[in-house]
Amino acid sequence: MNGQLFLLPPQGSAYAGRVDVLFWTMTAATGAVAGAIFVLLILFCSRYRRRSGPERVMSATAVGRSRNRPLEITWITLPLLVFLAFFFWAAWLYDHQQTPPAGAAEIYVVARQWMWKLEHPDGRREIDELHLPRGQPVRLVMTSQDVIHSFYVPELRIKQDVLPGRFTVLWFTPARSGVYHLYCAEYCGTSHSRMHGRIVVMEPQDYARWLGGGGNGGTLAQQGAAKLRTLGCSGCHSPGATIRAPSLDNLYGRTIPLADGSFVTVDEHYLRDSILLPSKQIAAGYADNMPSFAGQVSEQDLLELVEYVKSRAGSNTP
Amino acid sequence: MSNTDSYLGAGLRLRDWLTTTDHKRIAILYAMGITAFFFVGGAAATLIRLSLITPQGDLVSAETYNKLFTVHGVVMVWFFLIPSIPATLGNFLIPMMIGAHDVAFPRLNLLSWYLYMGGALFTVADLIIGGVDTGWTFYTPLSTMFSNTAVVAAVAGVFVVGFSSILTGLNFIVTVHRRRAPGMGWFRLPLFVWALYGTSLILVLATPVLAMTLVLLAAERLFGIGIFDPALGGDPLLFQHLFWFYSHPAVYIMILPAMGVVSEVIACFARKPVFGYRMMAYAIIGIASVSFLVWGHHMFVSGQSMYAGMVFSFLSYLVAVPSAIKVFNWTATLFRGSISFEAPMLYALGFIGLFMLGGLTGLYLAALALDVNLTDTYFVVAHFHYIMVGGSVMAYFAGIHFWWPKITGRMYPESWARLAAIAIFIGFNLTFFPQYLLGMEGMPRRYWEYDPQFQVLNVLSSAGAAILAGGYLLPALYLSWSLRYGPRAAANPWQATGLEWQTPSPPPEGNFPTTPRVVRDPYDYTPGNRDEAGAAMHPQAGP
Numbered sequence: 001m002n003g004q005l006f007l008l009p010p011q012g013s014a015y016a017g018r019v020d021v022l023f024w025t026m027t028a029a030t031g032a033v034a035g036a037i038f039v040l041l042i043l044f045c046s047r048y049r050r051r052s053g054p055e056r057v058m059s060a061t062a063v064g065r066s067r068n069r070p071l072e073i074t075w076i077t078l079p080l081l082v083f084l085a086f087f088f089w090a091a092w093l094y095d096h097q098q099t100p101p102a103g104a105a106e107i108y109v110v111a112r113q114w115m116w117k118l119e120h121p122d123g124r125r126e127i128d129e130l131h132l133p134r135g136q137p138v139r140l141v142m143t144s145q146d147v148i149h150s151f152y153v154p155e156l157r158i159k160q161d162v163l164p165g166r167f168t169v170l171w172f173t174p175a176r177s178g179v180y181h182l183y184c185a186e187y188c189g190t191s192h193s194r195m196h197g198r199i200v201v202m203e204p205q206d207y208a209r210w211l212g213g214g215g216n217g218g219t220l221a222q223q224g225a226a227k228l229r230t231l232g233c234s235g236c237h238s239p240g241a242t243i244r245a246p247s248l249d250n251l252y253g254r255t256i257p258l259a260d261g262s263f264v265t266v267d268e269h270y271l272r273d274s275i276l277l278p279s280k281q282i283a284a285g286y287a288d289n290m291p292s293f294a295g296q297v298s299e300q301d302l303l304e305l306v307e308y309v310k311s312r313a314g315s316n317t318p
Numbered sequence: 319m320s321n322t323d324s325y326l327g328a329g330l331r332l333r334d335w336l337t338t339t340d341h342k343r344i345a346i347l348y349a350m351g352i353t354a355f356f357f358v359g360g361a362a363a364t365l366i367r368l369s370l371i372t373p374q375g376d377l378v379s380a381e382t383y384n385k386l387f388t389v390h391g392v393v394m395v396w397f398f399l400i401p402s403i404p405a406t407l408g409n410f411l412i413p414m415m416i417g418a419h420d421v422a423f424p425r426l427n428l429l430s431w432y433l434y435m436g437g438a439l440f441t442v443a444d445l446i447i448g449g450v451d452t453g454w455t456f457y458t459p460l461s462t463m464f465s466n467t468a469v470v471a472a473v474a475g476v477f478v479v480g481f482s483s484i485l486t487g488l489n490f491i492v493t494v495h496r497r498r499a500p501g502m503g504w505f506r507l508p509l510f511v512w513a514l515y516g517t518s519l520i521l522v523l524a525t526p527v528l529a530m531t532l533v534l535l536a537a538e539r540l541f542g543i544g545i546f547d548p549a550l551g552g553d554p555l556l557f558q559h560l561f562w563f564y565s566h567p568a569v570y571i572m573i574l575p576a577m578g579v580v581s582e583v584i585a586c587f588a589r590k591p592v593f594g595y596r597m598m599a600y601a602i603i604g605i606a607s608v609s610f611l612v613w614g615h616h617m618f619v620s621g622q623s624m625y626a627g628m629v630f631s632f633l634s635y636l637v638a639v640p641s642a643i644k645v646f647n648w649t650a651t652l653f654r655g656s657i658s659f660e661a662p663m664l665y666a667l668g669f670i671g672l673f674m675l676g677g678l679t680g681l682y683l684a685a686l687a688l689d690v691n692l693t694d695t696y697f698v699v700a701h702f703h704y705i706m707v708g709g710s711v712m713a714y715f716a717g718i719h720f721w722w723p724k725i726t727g728r729m730y731p732e733s734w735a736r737l738a739a740i741a742i743f744i745g746f747n748l749t750f751f752p753q754y755l756l757g758m759e760g761m762p763r764r765y766w767e768y769d770p771q772f773q774v775l776n777v778l779s780s781a782g783a784a785i786l787a788g789g790y791l792l793p794a795l796y797l798s799w800s801l802r803y804g805p806r807a808a809a810n811p812w813q814a815t816g817l818e819w820q821t822p823s824p825p826p827e828g829n830f831p832t833t834p835r836v837v838r839d840p841y842d843y844t845p846g847n848r849d850e851a852g853a854a855m856h857p858q859a860g861p
Binding site for chain 1: 323375380381384397451453454458459460464465472547548549553554555588590593594595596597618619620621627628630631633636638639642643646647649650652653654655656657658659666667670671674675676678681682684685686688689690691693694695758759760762763764765766768769
């Protein structure tokens, strides 16, 4: 960014700071090794360069120096130990980066050639721009309508591919108000380089003011409830229905038994699969008679339906 | 030595060349093919770097830019780098180094060349006339359902070239097993042969997976069979797993032969055996084996499971150990040597430096949390160019200069060659080091337009590319010149060990009048022994 030609971008989160500590530690370690090798190369090349006159006869000891077991074992073991340390450090950070905390605000991301559609739980939608309050953990639930894209924010040091046909998740806690870059990092066709946007992190009170402005068509869950009726889901998935189907109330987040004897935790992936590929995992005690809604529901419909089921978690009666 | 007794003099008509089964002539045929494709790929790179001088992509349209980087990737990977050292130097030298008269299957060797030329010409024609905008990685479902370009024709040519790789690998494996001269035990093999042996294992075992993957891709694109596109019930990550199962080992197809060349050159110009010869051989086989188990490190942000990511990260660190050993051992080989700095040695020393920088930045990309930030940025572009161009291409040039007297019977002009080596080293670093910094700052790869804050580094990189291009043109000129005007070469101008140097320059058909008997270990640079072997002759100038 401005003036920081040779440095990493400003840190947008505490996590970004932790990644940078690892980055610079690795730079110090690899720099030391590279420096040592360069010094040795230059030293050997100048000290042992062939001089004019009779060729230096190599003594038997010099030939013997073409093998040195202890030395070889040392420079196998030492790098291995250093590598292991870096492996664990980086894997520990990765684990952290892959595990969203409970209570994170959820944003739905739908990517397509060549734009980002971002939706807040209250139904507010944005294109190529995402407003967030500072300090609030955010969990992005992302999918693509066409090819693979990748959600990349250099200031947060994070990136996650966005795939068609499934949800991927990315989370972060913006720690600094300001504007961050959003890039598509996975090549996605002609205008890949124009598929960028920005993340506007605001002070909480500014964010509240921003939220207040502009109306919308109800929360995602409310829109999902309407879809439930128009798509005919409620014909089976409601208490008075003639066809027996699992209730959608108090379902999200539970671990339920399946007909094949295994168990599954009801999350976004399971709900999505159940709508598009209903025969894949049948809840125990129910018939495999739900038709697939693949081709009838859009990514948008899916988000709203999933959000509706989530909103019913913890309720017992409709 | 007059040319008429050599392999070059045995039949001068075009037909004699196109129907030859002499491994040395086939090597020359390959060299002409890969040189032509190198300049095709280089032309695409030149246009890319020119376009990137301004942030708005003024030179070419986005469509053209995307087609250009596809040409560059496909041509450089499959039609230059993969066949580069194996098919030219490997073909020429493996039989000579092990004391054989030819490879095990000479006619199959010629078939390999026809498959290579046929497939490569077809794909290059498709890429230039029609154009393909998927990148060399052909990621689905972009390549199968969304790209409107001639993808199937491009992968068809690559599919055919794959068979050339498989047959060449097979030929080399059988040759090394069955055609070694008496006395040439496994631990008397030059490291170049060890490296090509490891490379051949990868060629034979990994290339079929690429072939299958490309067939599946074509099946989905042509017939709508759902394999990779989720809209048809497929899985896009399956493509990436299959593609990288080939394409990661393919990186070692490009770098192992380079390591082989550098081992030969450094031993010769330091006049010392390669330090830790056995460990070097084990390291080659170790790299070749573990290379099959690290493909998932290309997919840390793809949506593969977190635990898969951890396993692949761990294995990627393991494969880095033998590479580190090799750098240490080359450095140790110089210790107490008697070093001279002819052009091959300059290229080889350049290789060590650039390969080391490429390898060390690989450690960043193997580290999960760092890769999440750096992958798909210019950091990755810089990293693999340090390995493939700084590593493989530098070593290819080291090898071409080192064995030029043997192959052509002529000496190249030494000062021009040194100048080119230095120009390439400087131009390379100027081109690609700024790209590390671009990646750190967050510039994604495959961007036709970019944010203005990235312009300074992009201009630096393009300026370096101009020097690099000049550096690559120089050898094309002076090496061509030397074919006609270069001083005739002695049999062993570098006083090198190795059976290939015990033949005249250029060698006769059949290489050795009788099958040689090997009595010494490789790299026996003890002066007394060298004379005894009849292999030490001083460079001669003039005809």
